[in-house]
Amino acid sequence: MSRSKASPSSPDPATASSLRGRGRAVPVSGSLTLAEILTPTEVDLVVDVEAFADSDTNDCGANLHTALDAGLQSLARLSLSLASYPSLKKSHFLGRKERSFESLMRTLVEGGRHGLEWVLPTKAVIARTFGIAKVQFFMSLRYVVEACEGPEAAALLQRLVGAVEEAVYTRLAEELYASFITSRTTSRHVKELAAQHLVDMWEGRVGLATHRFCPLLRSAWSARLRAPRVFGTLLGTTEIVQLLFEDCDQEFISFFGQHASDSEQRQAFEEFLFDLPFENLERVRQRMRDDGKACVGPREVERYLGFGEGKLRPLVGGGKALYVSFRGRRVKAQYRTSMGVPGPKRTAEAYILEALLLEEESLKARTGDAG
Secondary structure (H helix, E strand, O other), rough: OOOOOOOOOOOOOOOOOHHHOOOOOOOOOOEEEHHHHHOOHHHHHHHHHHHHHHOOOOOOOHHHHHHHHHHHHHHHHHHHHHHHHOOOOOHHHHHHHHOOOHHHHHHHHHHHHHHHEEEEEEHHHHHHHHHHHHHHHHHHHHHHHHHHOHHHHHHHHHHHHHHHHHHHHHHHHHHHHHHHHOOOOOOOOHHHHHHHHHHHHHHOOOOHHHHHOOHHHHHHHHHHHHHOOOEEEOOOOHHHHHHHHHHOOHOOOHHHHOOOHHHHHHHHHHHHHHOOHHHHHHHHHHHHHHOOOOOOOHHHHHHOOOOOOOOOOOOOOOOOHHHHHHHHHHHHHHHHHHHHHOOOOOOOHHHHHHHHHHHHHHHHHOOOOOO
């Protein structure tokens, strides 16, 4: 499969205020500028939120300033902590023990399966915390702006929703790479490739722009947030059309079409489309056969699964819901692997990312690019 090209984020117009805002200092243990804590697009957004808080057109300025100051202080402290640790790619000694990039790779690949959290270097732990803190920061701004009124607030809210999604995508990418390291079914070679990407993320966490991570998966996640489930015949045709309508990269769909003969990959794709575990989908299909139904809607799915009316969790609505969906599908896959029961042993995203990692390595080998 061909790797899709990164689509650059759509930056906001570079106004005079946003240019000045890049130098805005966050006074914690010295002063860090916004540009040292956030990506350029995030800096522009924060500057505009500050300008909105300072304007006379709203009554939520005080709450916004409180959320801004508290969030930026936390991110600045974490950023300073990250900078205080040596690079994960350089060699250094801790007592008589040498730590290097090579030793970190061995530790992650060999020890990660039994408990990734116990083999992570402290810098990686802080980097992961930074990513979560960024999600919470933009969520806090979103909650305050939601209470404001007017067209300016509505436009700002839309951008904040996008910022939350971007931060969640980064956390999802990290979780996805980590899933290879802890997987029982992943080859050592693929584990090593995933570990290399994890270290890159931890090293560059502060300035990481999510559009740099696998545009193919990023487009699928973004489209999945906005594509409603119809269920129907449970073939996924309508859901696929909805994904494409929401600008999902067609290569994501094509990949599973090319591997349709692999039952587990097809099942993983169905879990992604319907946001339901394989076991629940099989249960619904059996009830459809028992009732002689050719198609069903959300209410009938709820009834078949005993969820109660209105209890079928909607995936559309926010980045956090997507993260919960991925974690749920990943846990189910791990359970099936451990118990040896039918169903997909990986998530749809993992199947695609493994193919991309191997293709990327092959391309580097052909071009002589050592990365």
